[in-house]
Amino acid sequence: MYHPRLYGEFYDMGLKYGKLLYEKADFVIPTISKQKMDFGLESYQDLKSFFPEVVEEIEGFAKGIKDKPEKLGAFLLSLGVFNTTGQCSVFAFKNDDSTVIGRNYDMLFDFKKFTESSLIAPKDKYAYISQSDVFIGRSDGINEKGLSVSMSFVNGTEVQTGISFHFIVRKVLEDCENTEQAIELIQKAKVSTANNFLIADHKGQIAVVESAPQKSIVRRPEKNEQFIFITNEFKTKEMQAYDRGGVEWSKSTERYKGLKDSLKSINKMDLQIAKEILSDKCVCLDLKKERFGTIWSVVANLNELKIERAENKPTIKNYKSETRLDWWLKKNAT
Incomplete structure (x- = not known):
């Protein structure tokens, strides 16, 4: 990477x-x-x-x-418009005093050589740490305001010329400081493909935008739940007509159930528990025949801007601390 x-x-x-x-x-x-x-x-x-x-x-x-x-x-x-792309798993969990996110990015193993994790700090924009398998565009990230956004592919029924998820994720990170701003930006965009966007901020506002060229819907946590999560399907009734399906090969439903079962059993989330969830065989993909699986994984506490990343198939022990955003913010403190 x-x-x-x-x-x-x-x-x-x-x-x-x-x-x-x-x-x-x-x-x-x-x-x-x-x-x-x-x-x-x-x-x-x-x-x-x-x-x-x-x-x-x-x-x-x-x-x-x-x-x-x-x-x-x-x-x-x-990119990612006419070919099957990432089959990912993402969650956000709101504690009383913090928000924790976890994200597995699943892709062809051959794409490992293109992966990058970047510190990006454009002039007059928010600085952020983000991951991608293509330069310039982003697949997920966390900015200096404690806002996180991650996408997952959905096999939609239509594509249109417009803005790909790579640039939507990036614009959110550079321009938005909270979940509501991110939702508004995504829903106003002329999106080219169907995707889920999971958004979370340090104040505990967590949501999913189920987004397609035809329509978008905001999904919030269920009553009495502290979490929200995505794999590679639309879950709202309003959006299922725009989901072609066909993602059984990537165990999307099994990963969704694995996330749900794990998250329902937890009262308070921390980075260690987040790593355990993402490393579990029910969530972490390793499809040897298809040469497809998790090629990076990120966990973060959005209140502390504490970020850890596994740059391969995640295990509980192979995450490393990401310190560049902290370095940049201290370097430029006024």
Whole structure:
């Protein structure tokens, strides 16, 4: 897993990372089909309106790799649209005095070589730690305000040109300081695919946005429950018509039940318990035949901004502390 630190102006962040990957890894934009290119180019126009700052970063990155920003943007915005993507498990638990989150990212084992955990601190935006298997876009993260967001793929019935989850997650982390702001941002976005977004903040506000091109619904914890969780299905009646299903191979229902059973049995959550849940065979995927499973795992206490990450299949003992956000905030304290 790569560990870049990117901060400052958007264009400069992109230029720095693009040049690094070009010079050290001989990076070039992968070739994509005409269908994906056309889809991505149209979506790139939507991105310019939704998130103009990140378009500046794409332009800088493209300069660093000596290619065209439109081609790079099209590649990024077509990812995860026409192919099966991550099959993930996420939960949030609100204690009386803290909010704890846990997240497994499940993907093809071949993608391990592309994974990265980044400290990103754009000028005039919130700083955050986030994980992804693609540069620039994000799959999950925690920002300096104690806000967490994580996505999971849902096999939706429609796709449309628009904003992919990578950029929705990132904009939430940079612009939002609480769960309600994040919900509003996600529901206003012209999303390109179906996804669950689990959002949690340090004040104990936890929710899921079940999001599809046709519609979105906010799901809250059930009465008398301190937790909420997602795998790879829509759970509200209103959204099930937009869920094609077909995720039995990734044990989505079994993982959902495993999370529910574990979370219902707990009165107070801490990072150790969170690790145990994510490491359990009912939640952690390891599909050897499909070469697919958990390739990173994150737990965090949002009130203390204490973050730990396993950069492989998680076990109780292989998490390491993430200290870069704390370093950045102390470095820039006024």
